[in-house]
Amino acid sequence: MKIKRHIMVHNSLPDGANALTINSGTVFHTHHQPPVVKYLDEEFVPEYVAHAYVNKRDWRKLTAEELTCLTPDETRNDHNTIYLGEIPNELKACFKELELDESADRKEVYVRFQSNPELTQKATQLLHEFLVPYANDKKFNFHCIGINFPNIELVACNTTMLPEGYKQADKKCLGIHNDGTQLMTIETAHEFGNRISINLGKDSRYFLFVNLPLKVARKMLEEKLSTDEFIQVNISNIPEYFFKHFPDYPVIRVEQKPYQYYIAATDNCFHDGSTLGGKHLDVCIVYFGNFQY
Numbered sequence: 001m002k003i004k005r006h007i008m009v010h011n012s013l014p015d016g017a018n019a020l021t022i023n024s025g026t027v028f029h030t031h032h033q034p035p036v037v038k039y040l041d042e043e044f045v046p047e048y049v050a051h052a053y054v055n056k057r058d059w060r061k062l063t064a065e066e067l068t069c070l071t072p073d074e075t076r077n078d079h080n081t082i083y084l085g086e087i088p089n090e091l092k093a094c095f096k097e098l099e100l101d102e103s104a105d106r107k108e109v110y111v112r113f114q115s116n117p118e119l120t121q122k123a124t125q126l127l128h129e130f131l132v133p134y135a136n137d138k139k140f141n142f143h144c145i146g147i148n149f150p151n152i153e154l155v156a157c158n159t160t161m162l163p164e165g166y167k168q169a170d171k172k173c174l175g176i177h178n179d180g181t182q183l184m185t186i187e188t189a190h191e192f193g194n195r196i197s198i199n200l201g202k203d204s205r206y207f208l209f210v211n212l213p214l215k216v217a218r219k220m221l222e223e224k225l226s227t228d229e230f231i232q233v234n235i236s237n238i239p240e241y242f243f244k245h246f247p248d249y250p251v252i253r254v255e256q257k258p259y260q261y262y263i264a265a266t267d268n269c270f271h272d273g274s275t276l277g278g279k280h281l282d283v284c285i286v287y288f289g290n291f292q293y
């Protein structure tokens with residue numbers, strides 16, 4: 001299946017189009033054996049939630065036609081465009097000096113921030129200054145420091161139900177998903193802004209996404225499903241329905257090298273992160289806002 005012209009990509013990465021690859025769609029998670037994760041004293045094969053779908057692995061460069069299909073126009077905004085780029089050198093230098101990328105685990109990341117209050121303050125200030133021009137005169141806020149083990153094909157999982165001190169192997173990966181909450185519907189998911197996620201680790205990480213707003217995915221399902229089935233589709237189960245009925249819709253993958261960022265409305269499109277091939281701890285910093293430029 002060809003990608004449709006919906007979510008666009010504003011790409012300022014030094015690698016340009018070479019940072020992007022595309023595949024031929026998705027499969028139910030049981031079709032693939034996830035790679036073994038060996039890190040620190042843990043060794044496990046990640047497990048998925050029962051209804052998860054995952055990307056096929058036939059990544060290739062995009063054709064000229066596909067790149068044109070993603071080229072942003074003047075209608076670009078916080079929910080119809082994914083922005084890719086690199087943080088300014090001064091901010092990069094600040095994060096480098098903090099040596100977050102030398103951290104072996106989550107605790108070490110926090111210790112590096114805590115033991116360098118001045119550098120942490122400077123990084124926060126520089127990050128704020130970097131984001132202001134992109135914030136569309138709206139509020140933005142720090143969301144989290146995201147930490148993942150290396151070599152996890154699709155990192156997203158829900159840890160809120162796990163007991164304190166859980167092992168990585170206890171997590172259940174969601175597969176390609178929309179972030180969504182109970183506060184939103186498929187129709188309103190585009191109204192909740194977007195996020196910027198900056199890679200602060202040592203390795204490349206990947207951002208995977210399907211370039212369809214949820215509303216469009218829903219429309220495609222409406223044309224495919226019986227009325228009885230279609231009325232079951234909601235913000236929580238839409239990935240399941242979509243990937244079951246459109247397994248050939250391609251997934252796009254962005255390589256995010258250290259200090260590179262993506263900005264995406266992750267409530268409004270199917271996506272996930274990947275640390276496949278990595279050897280070191282994955283560290284990223286995430287802000288919520290309505291970023292666009």
Ligand SMILES: [Fe+2]
Pocket residue numbers: 156177178179266271272
């Ligand atoms: Fe997500």
